[in-house]
Amino acid sequence: MSQARVLATYLIETPYSLEYAAQVMAGEQSTGTFISVPGETQEIKEKFGARVVEVQELESSETPSLPGFKLPKRVNEKPVFRRGLVTLSFPFHNFGPSIPNLLATVAGNLYELREFSGLRLMDLDLPFEFTEVYLGPKFGIEGTRKLAGVYGRPIIGTIIKPSIGLSPEELRPVVRELAMAGLDFIKDDELNGNPPYAPLQQRVKVVMEEIERVADITGKKVMYAFNITGDIDELKRNHDLVYDAGGTCVMVSINSVGLPAVAHLRKYSELPIHGHRNQWGAMTRCPLLGMEFRAYQKLCRLVGVDHLHTNGLNNKFFESNESVLNSVNDCLTPMFGGLTVMPVLSSGQWAGMAVESYTKMQTIDVMNIAGGGILAHPGGTAAGVKSMIQGWEAALSGISLEEYAKTNTELRQAIEKFGS
Amino acid sequence: MSQARVLATYLIETPYSLEYAAQVMAGEQSTGTFISVPGETQEIKEKFGARVVEVQELESSETPSLPGFKLPKRVNEKPVFRRGLVTLSFPFHNFGPSIPNLLATVAGNLYELREFSGLRLMDLDLPFEFTEVYLGPKFGIEGTRKLAGVYGRPIIGTIIKPSIGLSPEELRPVVRELAMAGLDFIKDDELNGNPPYAPLQQRVKVVMEEIERVADITGKKVMYAFNITGDIDELKRNHDLVYDAGGTCVMVSINSVGLPAVAHLRKYSELPIHGHRNQWGAMTRCPLLGMEFRAYQKLCRLVGVDHLHTNGLNNKFFESNESVLNSVNDCLTPMFGGLTVMPVLSSGQWAGMAVESYTKMQTIDVMNIAGGGILAHPGGTAAGVKSMIQGWEAALSGISLEEYAKTNTELRQAIEKFGS
Numbered sequence: 001m002s003q004a005r006v007l008a009t010y011l012i013e014t015p016y017s018l019e020y021a022a023q024v025m026a027g028e029q030s031t032g033t034f035i036s037v038p039g040e041t042q043e044i045k046e047k048f049g050a051r052v053v054e055v056q057e058l059e060s061s062e063t064p065s066l067p068g069f070k071l072p073k074r075v076n077e078k079p080v081f082r083r084g085l086v087t088l089s090f091p092f093h094n095f096g097p098s099i100p101n102l103l104a105t106v107a108g109n110l111y112e113l114r115e116f117s118g119l120r121l122m123d124l125d126l127p128f129e130f131t132e133v134y135l136g137p138k139f140g141i142e143g144t145r146k147l148a149g150v151y152g153r154p155i156i157g158t159i160i161k162p163s164i165g166l167s168p169e170e171l172r173p174v175v176r177e178l179a180m181a182g183l184d185f186i187k188d189d190e191l192n193g194n195p196p197y198a199p200l201q202q203r204v205k206v207v208m209e210e211i212e213r214v215a216d217i218t219g220k221k222v223m224y225a226f227n228i229t230g231d232i233d234e235l236k237r238n239h240d241l242v243y244d245a246g247g248t249c250v251m252v253s254i255n256s257v258g259l260p261a262v263a264h265l266r267k268y269s270e271l272p273i274h275g276h277r278n279q280w281g282a283m284t285r286c287p288l289l290g291m292e293f294r295a296y297q298k299l300c301r302l303v304g305v306d307h308l309h310t311n312g313l314n315n316k317f318f319e320s321n322e323s324v325l326n327s328v329n330d331c332l333t334p335m336f337g338g339l340t341v342m343p344v345l346s347s348g349q350w351a352g353m354a355v356e357s358y359t360k361m362q363t364i365d366v367m368n369i370a371g372g373g374i375l376a377h378p379g380g381t382a383a384g385v386k387s388m389i390q391g392w393e394a395a396l397s398g399i400s401l402e403e404y405a406k407t408n409t410e411l412r413q414a415i416e417k418f419g420s
Numbered sequence: 421m422s423q424a425r426v427l428a429t430y431l432i433e434t435p436y437s438l439e440y441a442a443q444v445m446a447g448e449q450s451t452g453t454f455i456s457v458p459g460e461t462q463e464i465k466e467k468f469g470a471r472v473v474e475v476q477e478l479e480s481s482e483t484p485s486l487p488g489f490k491l492p493k494r495v496n497e498k499p500v501f502r503r504g505l506v507t508l509s510f511p512f513h514n515f516g517p518s519i520p521n522l523l524a525t526v527a528g529n530l531y532e533l534r535e536f537s538g539l540r541l542m543d544l545d546l547p548f549e550f551t552e553v554y555l556g557p558k559f560g561i562e563g564t565r566k567l568a569g570v571y572g573r574p575i576i577g578t579i580i581k582p583s584i585g586l587s588p589e590e591l592r593p594v595v596r597e598l599a600m601a602g603l604d605f606i607k608d609d610e611l612n613g614n615p616p617y618a619p620l621q622q623r624v625k626v627v628m629e630e631i632e633r634v635a636d637i638t639g640k641k642v643m644y645a646f647n648i649t650g651d652i653d654e655l656k657r658n659h660d661l662v663y664d665a666g667g668t669c670v671m672v673s674i675n676s677v678g679l680p681a682v683a684h685l686r687k688y689s690e691l692p693i694h695g696h697r698n699q700w701g702a703m704t705r706c707p708l709l710g711m712e713f714r715a716y717q718k719l720c721r722l723v724g725v726d727h728l729h730t731n732g733l734n735n736k737f738f739e740s741n742e743s744v745l746n747s748v749n750d751c752l753t754p755m756f757g758g759l760t761v762m763p764v765l766s767s768g769q770w771a772g773m774a775v776e777s778y779t780k781m782q783t784i785d786v787m788n789i790a791g792g793g794i795l796a797h798p799g800g801t802a803a804g805v806k807s808m809i810q811g812w813e814a815a816l817s818g819i820s821l822e823e824y825a826k827t828n829t830e831l832r833q834a835i836e837k838f839g840s
Binding site: 002029030031044047048066067068069093094095096098099100101103104105107108109110111112113114133162163164165166190191193194195196197229230231232233234235253255256257258259260261263264276278279280281282283285286287289290291316317318319320 | 422449450451464467468486487488489513514515516518519520521523524525527528529530531532533534553582583584585586610611613614615616617649650651652653654655673675676677678679680681683684696698699700701702703705706707709710711736737738739740
């Protein structure tokens, strides 16, 4: 029997002692029950019980973060809600190399326990056995660069706008313009899957016709991430549609389809998988509930996404820059010696963000996606793309944005319009 | 083009006016972008834009529920966080009958918006077109009763304990005892899927041998929910294993596999699907984030679970009795004229709960699952089962628990041990 173990780290908040609370977690998610039952032998507890590996005390709070907790039986004492980092170790043989069953163990019922007024899964340390079942990114950073033909700088992309409502024939000139504008990458909006008014099959046809036509002129075949989000069989049909039409990328809403569906797609996919994390906010915005991106991204990488959304700096969403930087760093940190994915910086992005992004991220292995920041550029879309590239040129050459803008019109126009 | 619309109701908290916040939601999840772009015509907005249908003001708060919000530009004014119920109407043709794409729309990026310090999806009203794609429960309440052979009272069940660690041969006598004890239903623990130390294939073999053997003696074939949770192809293999061995139920951790995987399983399943909702706490425990069970259970029912966990009254988890009662009622409320599922009352259940449960739920169409409440009964497992049935007999005959216990030993013993 494999001696491997899974380590799971949690941020907890509890009116009990941290040590006691950690034991409750270990019991609930392995061999425990609310009343001792026959057959719960010492041997079973030793071989299958989760262990508390580490408890690190943090600050405490006078108010609970979440409702539904119970209090220890202490009289005349104001409750204190202690916070701490707890690491549990689970025997790998309790579930084997199965992400669905891993989740039932490391997350499972923990969020519902009344001993806690807060509980968040922060990180996972998994044994290599998981890589024997989950294939990881097929293309990753290098494969994506090769297909997109972009080296030495980030991949510059945009989103089809309006996000929804364009008929296939209305989409045609939009794609033509974007492809002619020199973009490296275009993506469907996550709102636009396979809607009745513009079925994916028709969208793929017109989009690929335009992309090939432009490639014949410019020599550059833009990578287009078709949103193939759908049910299990539909994912396969949609993937095949895109592949057969000569497409070079598929996009999937990870939380809409579930991690097993992504792992399934990865098995037959011939194309990079652009992982969109919409709905992630529900899992992460409450600081003492749900999951930290560090844990989540490991699972996304294992099941095989090649690109993963992380938001960008100064995004229009709730996420702080510190969190964005951690996320980018997480995606680029090797796991089992590899499996890195390309972080996708998006939301409120424009040319002027490049210097700050590069200074803080110290990498060019990102996709930098701008919607309005490219499409609403005063010089038009091509100028928008140029401004983004110029922004990264400034960043890479160590020249300030303002200085570089003096000799680069498109960057200057971008600063004038979007800088504030 | 179908004129159908999806209604989605949210509980929100915002430092802006409720009307403005509702418009932001509608824009973000349909035709909006942070800077107006060409092509965003009035016609597209009318045909594809989401509409605010209703805004109902609730109480307001001086403190925000979630971090990451921004404040309106008002000077010298203390922010007020207004709460309200907002109903949006989305054109069905924006996504079609696709749950994954529906989720990208009705949940999507909403949780991340800085205009909100709280946002929770409360309910969904879907057009019947969804039933043309999603099959709903194949067995439901009647099909389950028929397979289990139980009428006129709830289905009484238990969980294999210890939840993990039993080898197939150690499991054999446990199942034999439970089956002989007269249980209607036995389930694997959600922690126990297809682990290396006790592969599902071996578990199915010994469990079904014992169940058939007991059925030969007693004439009663207990329904056993094998936990088949796993990746996409594994779900099929596991289902087939159970079906081929004569099993009568499969269990799946819905949130581990994702709704599309359940819908996929439903397409080929020949057995009732026992839906376990572990990890649900992460989506629901923060009152102003995530999702309400009312919305979630509709999706679970559409994809085809036959039984759905709701917790029971006085459970050991954070969930209040009020919430449990709402959940049970939701599961039993027809959707498109049917699709009802059997609510599964579990956690901290024992015989004494029946009267309160029946009084408050006014239904017998539930599964009542007790672990310790049956297995740790002082008279043994068979007495534990009898006590549960006696509890429901008391409830149905309108006799008080104490009165009924006078002439029913097992119920009396249960009250002595578990009542407090």
